[in-house]
Amino acid sequence: MNTTHILQHALQLANAATIEALVNLYRTAIHQFGFSHFIVTGLPSQSQRFENLVLERFWPEDWMSHYLSRDYIRRDPVAIASLVHSGPFTWREASRRASEFSSAGDRIMREAADAGLKDGVCVPIPVRNALAGCISLAGEAPITQGRLGTRECPLSHFR
Template sequence: MNTTHVLQGALQLANAASVGALVDLYRATIVQFGFSYFILTGLPSQGQRFENLVLERFWPEDWMSHYVSREYIKRDPVALASLAHRAPFTWKDATIQASEFGSAGDRIMMEAADAGLKDGVCVPIPVRNALAGCISLAGEAPITEKGALESVNVLSLTFASRLQLLVDHSRPKGLTLSVREREVLTWVAKGKTAWEISRILGISDSTVNKHIAGAMRKTGSVTRAQAVVKALTAMEIAG
């Protein structure tokens, strides 16, 4: 992809009219660099859950479930490197840098390769309500030379910016839940009681109820179930 083609691709991404069209354009673009998969996500800080910060992904489902259940986000060399980098980097570079932390990172990367994510690139990006964020791209044998990284960086930053703008425009005006309200509602959506949520989050059940009440007020709901539905519709919480 030469400079002209990269700019044309970025312009198409920037003008995408819907999330679906945007994702289709981005996938068609990254395939040209040998990438079959991508995930755009925030990186969790204390009290946040990784799966609730994922904005968009085309990622192997079995690997995603395994990754979340094992809480690999805490030891993933690529995720850890995203906290320190401002420019794109390869998975190989991240793995080398993380070698000082022992074999956990190597094991995660080997399991990822077995799942079809053999090599990749990561582009750090800002994500709302998250400590940091990134787009991680993977494939069998992607192009990771400097020129390709620069092109993928431009296209990925444009994609991330447009995606978050489209998501923002689809939110009901005035609906912005706090981090804790979103977290509590996520557990309510899973069928947990206030007492169970208090044990999970390490707070009192009265505090849980306070956050639920706040979410109900902001969503204009009269029941917890209605608050969950409105928060899901507004993409304040993940289903």
């Protein structure tokens, strides 16, 4: 994918007339890199409920229900890394760091993989009325590191 192609996608996103159109364009754009799912969310403080901070998502329903019922947000390696990183990172990086401290993170990541969220990237973002926030992209086999063939990870140039 070249720069012109990326700019064309950006212009389409900027000109979307509705949130639904924007989400559909975004899903099409990220699919080219192997990402089939995404979530845009705030990260809760102790007194907040995670489900109230989700801004937009295209996430497997079964996984979301399971995740919420077990309050995984408090132990999720990707969510925890989003609180301390200012730039994009891969799920693999977050998982590797978390496994040094606890096995709960490993279990969460294995269960996410079973739900079709095998790997991903996360971009921390500010979210009003939340500790922090993130845009997390995931899929069965997304491109998350450098170059693979002629396709390049969309976040690799931010590192």
